[in-house]
Amino acid sequence: MAGIYFHIPYCRSKCHYCDFYESNNIKTVNQLVNSEIEELTLRKNYLDNQLIETIYFGGGTPSILSIAQLNDLLGEVMNNYTVSDDCEITLEANPEDLTFDYLKSLSSTKINRLSIGIQSFNDDTLLFLGRKHGTQKLEETIKNAQNFGFFNISLDLIYGIPGMSFDNYINSVKSVLNLNVQHISAYALTIEKNTYFYKLLKTNRLTEVADDVVITHFNSTIDLLAENGYVHYEVSSFAIEGYRSRHNSSYWNDKHYLGIGPSAHSYNGVSRQWNVNSTKNYCLKLSNGQNYYEVEVLTEIDKYNEYVLLKLRTVEGLSKSYISNYFNHTINSYFLDEVFKLSNEQYIINSGDNLMLTKKGILISDFIIRKLFFV
Numbered sequence: 001m002a003g004i005y006f007h008i009p010y011c012r013s014k015c016h017y018c019d020f021y022e023s024n025n026i027k028t029v030n031q032l033v034n035s036e037i038e039e040l041t042l043r044k045n046y047l048d049n050q051l052i053e054t055i056y057f058g059g060g061t062p063s064i065l066s067i068a069q070l071n072d073l074l075g076e077v078m079n080n081y082t083v084s085d086d087c088e089i090t091l092e093a094n095p096e097d098l099t100f101d102y103l104k105s106l107s108s109t110k111i112n113r114l115s116i117g118i119q120s121f122n123d124d125t126l127l128f129l130g131r132k133h134g135t136q137k138l139e140e141t142i143k144n145a146q147n148f149g150f151f152n153i154s155l156d157l158i159y160g161i162p163g164m165s166f167d168n169y170i171n172s173v174k175s176v177l178n179l180n181v182q183h184i185s186a187y188a189l190t191i192e193k194n195t196y197f198y199k200l201l202k203t204n205r206l207t208e209v210a211d212d213v214v215i216t217h218f219n220s221t222i223d224l225l226a227e228n229g230y231v232h233y234e235v236s237s238f239a240i241e242g243y244r245s246r247h248n249s250s251y252w253n254d255k256h257y258l259g260i261g262p263s264a265h266s267y268n269g270v271s272r273q274w275n276v277n278s279t280k281n282y283c284l285k286l287s288n289g290q291n292y293y294e295v296e297v298l299t300e301i302d303k304y305n306e307y308v309l310l311k312l313r314t315v316e317g318l319s320k321s322y323i324s325n326y327f328n329h330t331i332n333s334y335f336l337d338e339v340f341k342l343s344n345e346q347y348i349i350n351s352g353d354n355l356m357l358t359k360k361g362i363l364i365s366d367f368i369i370r371k372l373f374f375v
């Protein structure tokens with residue numbers, strides 16, 4: 001059982017906090033779609049004919065694609081791969097693209113899950129973040145999507161935003177809860193290099209939010225979502241039971257996936273592979289029959305580090321017996337020593353065979369994961 005990921009690296013404009021690779025040269029979208037179709041056929045044996053259970057259009061802004069382009073890509077998957085009848089097919093979308101007509105047409109495709117980047121339900125905050133949508137039409141957009149039969153919707157939220165008061169943040173979360181969606185992803189704002197916010201920070205025109213404020217926002221998010229029936233199943237992910245993201249869960253559960261498009265990553269259990277990140281080079285190399293990717297065969301240490309990285313983020317945590325069965329004695333002893341220290345500091349719960357992050361640990365999950373890495 002496996003997944004396919006399509007990377008669509010286009011955005012209509014760049015948000016102030018975003019350092020993702022992206023292009024706004026929308027004229028080349030058609031060329032990219034043709035190249036992705038070519039890659040899909042070239043690599044049809046990569047997943048060894050495993051059943052495709054999830055398909056994910058991520059970006060960038062995949063909702064930039066026309067319905068015809070989405071259908072062309074999905075049609076090529078159906079022609080070359082064995083796809084499960086209840087395949088989860090997600091489209092990441094920006095609210096401003098989800099017009100009544102687009103949603104109506106989208107409902108006739110095989111896409112059955114929407115992941116919508118709303119980020120906030122506060123107009124001042126959206127403006128500050130450089131988002132192109134306001135809150136006025138958000139409610140209508142989500143209702144339209146639901147009326148057109150999308151009953152598996154995820155919304156993204158950002159917390160720890162400079163200038164956003166606690167009350168405004170909580171009101172924003174409450175407005176999102178009123179939309180009755182099945183899944184919410186909540187991320188702390190981090191200021192990365194190559195962003196507009198980084199430039200502001202370096203010229204003293206922006207102050208980062210203090211850690212204790214970020215922690216308060218995060219803890220309140222956890223509590224509020226739990227009160228409303230959302231299970232916190234991964235560090236940043238909350239879902240009504242039965243609506244966890246199957247595609248993202250497959251990354252955390254070591255399932256294989258094929259990444260199509262510029263900078264997309266693939267994994268087949270033995271190696272990782274990633275495509276060139278420039279859209280122009282990706283298209284050019286594919287059309288010239290040149291190599292457009294790099295491959296790294298995973299060592300035992302890589303596999304251990306990946307296991308820790310992916311599993312410790314989940315509510316189920318990682319399995320001590322899996323580590324002792326699949327990794328050598330040196331790695332296993334290092335792991336147990338670190339676990340001992342981290343559980344004494346109450347960052348992880350050591351329960352039976354499982355190790356999970358405590359609430360205190362979740363707040364510094366990246367640090368804990370790095371502590372457990374074998375280098």
Ligand code: SF4
Nearest residue numbers: 011014015018020060
């Ligand atoms: S946040 Fe999303 S829409 Fe904004 S620039 Fe980044 S990828 Fe594009």
